[in-house]
Amino acid sequence: MISVRLQRLALDGYYLNFGKASMGNLLITIRGLKKSYGKGASRNDVLKGIDLDINPGQIIGYIGPNGAGKSTTVKILCGILPDFEGEISIFGKDLRTQSLEIKKHIGYVPETGALYDLLTPNEYLNFIGALYKIDASVLDSRIENLLSFFCMEKHADQRMDTFSKGMKQKILITAGIINNPDILFLDEPLSGLDANSVILVKELLISLAKDGKTIFYCSHLMDVVEKISDRIILINNGIVVADGNFDELKTEKADTLELLFAQLTGRHDNEINTADLFNGIKRN
Amino acid sequence: MIAVTLFLVRLLKKPIQWLGGDFVQIEILLRTKLTLDFRNTPSAFQTSGRKKQTLMTQFFFYAVYGLLLAAVLYSINDLLLGLTIFFSVLVVLLAMTIISEFTTVIFDSRDNNILLPRPLNNRTLLLSRLLHIQFYMGYIALALALFPGIAIAIKVKGIAVLMYFLAVLLSTWLTLIFTTFIYFLISKKVEGERFKDIVTYVQVIMGILIFAGYQLLPRIMDTNVLNNTVMKIHWWTYLYPPSWLAALVKTGEYSGITLQVLLLAALAVILPISGAVLLIRFMSIGFENILGEAVVESALPVSNNGAKGFRSTTVRNLICVSDTEKAGWNLAVATTKRDRKFKQSVYPYFGFMFVFAIVILKPDLKNLLASLQAMNGFSKFFFITIIGFAGSTAVSQLPYTDMPEAAWIYLALPLQEHSHLLSGAVKSMLVRFFLPVYLIITVPALWLWGLKTLPQILLGGFGIVLLILIPLLLQNMVLPFTQIREMQRKGMNSLIAIFSMILVAVLAGLLYLSSTFPEWITYLISAFALGLMILFFRMLRKRKFVPTKMYQ
Numbered sequence: 001m002i003s004v005r006l007q008r009l010a011l012d013g014y015y016l017n018f019g020k021a022s023m024g025n026l027l028i029t030i031r032g033l034k035k036s037y038g039k040g041a042s043r044n045d046v047l048k049g050i051d052l053d054i055n056p057g058q059i060i061g062y063i064g065p066n067g068a069g070k071s072t073t074v075k076i077l078c079g080i081l082p083d084f085e086g087e088i089s090i091f092g093k094d095l096r097t098q099s100l101e102i103k104k105h106i107g108y109v110p111e112t113g114a115l116y117d118l119l120t121p122n123e124y125l126n127f128i129g130a131l132y133k134i135d136a137s138v139l140d141s142r143i144e145n146l147l148s149f150f151c152m153e154k155h156a157d158q159r160m161d162t163f164s165k166g167m168k169q170k171i172l173i174t175a176g177i178i179n180n181p182d183i184l185f186l187d188e189p190l191s192g193l194d195a196n197s198v199i200l201v202k203e204l205l206i207s208l209a210k211d212g213k214t215i216f217y218c219s220h221l222m223d224v225v226e227k228i229s230d231r232i233i234l235i236n237n238g239i240v241v242a243d244g245n246f247d248e249l250k251t252e253k254a255d256t257l258e259l260l261f262a263q264l265t266g267r268h269d270n271e272i273n274t275a276d277l278f279n280g281i282k283r284n
Numbered sequence: 285m286i287a288v289t290l291f292l293v294r295l296l297k298k299p300i301q302w303l304g305g306d307f308v309q310i311e312i313l314l315r316t317k318l319t320l321d322f323r324n325t326p327s328a329f330q331t332s333g334r335k336k337q338t339l340m341t342q343f344f345f346y347a348v349y350g351l352l353l354a355a356v357l358y359s360i361n362d363l364l365l366g367l368t369i370f371f372s373v374l375v376v377l378l379a380m381t382i383i384s385e386f387t388t389v390i391f392d393s394r395d396n397n398i399l400l401p402r403p404l405n406n407r408t409l410l411l412s413r414l415l416h417i418q419f420y421m422g423y424i425a426l427a428l429a430l431f432p433g434i435a436i437a438i439k440v441k442g443i444a445v446l447m448y449f450l451a452v453l454l455s456t457w458l459t460l461i462f463t464t465f466i467y468f469l470i471s472k473k474v475e476g477e478r479f480k481d482i483v484t485y486v487q488v489i490m491g492i493l494i495f496a497g498y499q500l501l502p503r504i505m506d507t508n509v510l511n512n513t514v515m516k517i518h519w520w521t522y523l524y525p526p527s528w529l530a531a532l533v534k535t536g537e538y539s540g541i542t543l544q545v546l547l548l549a550a551l552a553v554i555l556p557i558s559g560a561v562l563l564i565r566f567m568s569i570g571f572e573n574i575l576g577e578a579v580v581e582s583a584l585p586v587s588n589n590g591a592k593g594f595r596s597t598t599v600r601n602l603i604c605v606s607d608t609e610k611a612g613w614n615l616a617v618a619t620t621k622r623d624r625k626f627k628q629s630v631y632p633y634f635g636f637m638f639v640f641a642i643v644i645l646k647p648d649l650k651n652l653l654a655s656l657q658a659m660n661g662f663s664k665f666f667f668i669t670i671i672g673f674a675g676s677t678a679v680s681q682l683p684y685t686d687m688p689e690a691a692w693i694y695l696a697l698p699l700q701e702h703s704h705l706l707s708g709a710v711k712s713m714l715v716r717f718f719l720p721v722y723l724i725i726t727v728p729a730l731w732l733w734g735l736k737t738l739p740q741i742l743l744g745g746f747g748i749v750l751l752i753l754i755p756l757l758l759q760n761m762v763l764p765f766t767q768i769r770e771m772q773r774k775g776m777n778s779l780i781a782i783f784s785m786i787l788v789a790v791l792a793g794l795l796y797l798s799s800t801f802p803e804w805i806t807y808l809i810s811a812f813a814l815g816l817m818i819l820f821f822r823m824l825r826k827r828k829f830v831p832t833k834m835y836q
Contacts, residue, residue, distance in 0.1 A: 080401060080576055108397075110397040112397065128398075132403065
């Protein structure tokens with residue numbers, strides 16, 4: 001059933017004829033990316049020098065503990081944080097000077113449910129589409145197809161402030177791909193989604209990648225990352241600590257991504273901590 | 285209303301494109317923003333839900349205020365002089381409202397995640413925000429200008445009245461781009477993150493400067509011959525924007541148009557345009573950076589001042605009656621310390637009130653001390669109470685937050701005395717924003733006017749607190765930090781500030797009256813006021829909290 005729906009999207013011309021020609025060329029290059037907040041004593045270095053080369057048509061799982069700098073990286077890449085150190089080029093264009101051109105061809109699905117929830121999905125998606133100057137008839141059919149892909153067509157004209165987190169997430173994902181982007185950045189795209197929707201989004205991401213699109217996503221769901229990523233980048237304390245596909249990364253001791261994650265980011269003493277915590281709660 | 289605005293914006297298509305804005309994007313941004321503004325929010329304890337009505341109420345009160353201006357305008361024979369005075373008042377009021385209430389809209393970073401990843405350039409982003417503010421400011425300006433406009437229509441022939449309304453709209457735009465220009469000038473010198481902190485202080489300083497400039501005017505108005513004076517145009521008249529606008533209206537009269545008037549009128553048209561070009565075409569670079577930096581302000585560790593915290597805790601424990609009240613106090617103190625938008629709404633009023641006081645009292649600057657000492661009874665009490673009253677803004681800003689959805693906690697907790705949270709928060713605001721200022725002005729007041737004013741100062745202090753508490757008892761109860769800062773409500777503070785002047789004047793009058801009685805009577809009334817204050821706090825705590833609409 002999913003494949004039928006995906007086909008319908010493809011028939012819409014949605015993700016055909018894109019990306020494949022540029023296969024093999026570097027899509028994103030990041031050199032010496034640093035970012036810090038604050039000054040003096042309160043200075044907080046979030047990214048301490050990230051170097052990455054990303055090829056088109058891949059699904060990249062960008063993982064790391066809370067506060068490692070995942071969201072910061074993504075926000076820099078899609079132009080929300082224009083102030084950073086280092087060099088970034090996307091589509092061979094400099095992010096600092098040609099961000100407008102780059103933004104036309106990227107999509108972003110934010111972590112927090114950032115949307116104008118007093119609008120209806122139709123209104124919101126039309127608003128976003130208009131900012132990209134998508135032709136009205138094209139936009140209409142895209143919205144219709146994407147909403148029906150997510151089984152949201154019957155909610156198309158309801159205000160989103162009554163929506164559940166998962167429903168909002170579906171609209172955020174739709175808004176993220178409304179401009180048919182070549183690169184899609186997603187920050188925790190599966191949060192709040194029900195099991196069926198998770199399958200739906202996974203399939204969508206895989207088929208987008210098959211069509212030459214690049215998916216760059218942050219997640220804490222290790223099993224999902226393990227299954228669908230072509231490449232896994234693990235950051236900790238603002239630097240890359242592991243980079244490769246799962247087969248390359250796994251060791252004899254750590255044969256799941258979860259174990260690997262725990263090993264590399266120093267969170268293997270969880271059991272002791274939980275015991276302390278419970279004693280603490282009981283005492284009070 | 286939205287349709288009319290969008291129609292007007294469509295007329296401005298060419299100028300917008302010429303300024304470097306993307307017209308299609310600006311149109312959709314404005315349409316969406318205004319649609320959002322006028323949709324009612326079903327939040328936990330929404331008390332409003334009648335947004336158009338809020339705007340109409342504001343319109344009504346601004347129009348009433350405009351009626352006073354119309355009377356002044358009508359009584360002055362020289363059109364140029366009358367209009368110059370009118371536009372001075374208008375520009376000062378608009379500047380005050382923009383600085384204190386709309387600054388946050390220019391630098392709003394709440395929708396960064398929605399807008400910044402889209403292909404919008406700096407000019408489009410800035411222009412859409414300015415036009416959004418212009419919508420509300422134009423509305424306020426037209427309300428103020430309605431009755432004076434009728435006066436013009438009766439008094440002056442020709443197309444003067446059309447020129448007048450054009451000048452009113454130009455005055456809002458001029459004021460808006462001038463204030464934004466100052467902010468951008470500073471943003472070039474100061475880096476993004478620190479800039480946000482500095483804006484608050486800039487607001488205070490700008491408020492004071494604008495008022496100080498305004499001080500020139502009442503001095504002219506002082507003369508009784510004003511009604512029959514003809515305004516002379518000096519070299520400095522060309523530096524004074526209200527006189528440009530006045531001259532523009534004058535050109536609609538057809539008669540008495542000199543080259544000087546034409547020059548001034550030309551400035552009224554040229555400056556808003558060239559200012560917009562300068563601001564939007566050349567200064568908007570880096571606007572994204574300012575917005576982007578704001579996303580992460582919460583990432584900074586919070587420094588706690590230990591010693592100050594101790595004092596505050598002692599006071600808190602002394603005047604809070606329950607643990608819930610203490611919790612309300614703590615929440616309010618911690619939040620207001622860090623919430624920039626709160627500071628930006630509250631701090632400028634201290635500057636405004638101070639200069640307001642000076643403008644109204646007009647002390648002789650050459651002989652300041654003597655003139656202050658010689659001040660008559662009413663004036664000195666007015667001076668004291670008006671400055672003391674500035675702290676009331678802190679209380680009136682308590683309900684507002686950017687995160688109204690966090691209010692679920694009030695519903696989820698097993699809490700019976702919701703009203704204690706409010707009373708605790710109000711107490712903390714009074715201690716933080718009213719008490720220190722009032723104590724500080726008490727010292728020079730006692731030094732200038734002697735110990736005999738002490739009873740009045742005491743009574744004045746209680747009186748101000750009562751004036752702050754009464755509205756809280758009359759309105760629906762709104763818990764701290766549960767209401768979104770709505771666009772329609774902006775402009776309300778300036779309005780309240782104007783009208784609370786009347787209340788403050790009444791209070792000052794009562795103080796003056798009490799100074800004619802023996803001292804012990806004043807002390808007695810003070811004791812009574814203190815009792816009333818305690819009673820009011822008790823009534824506030826007794827109020828039942830009714831969430832009007834549940835969270836969905």
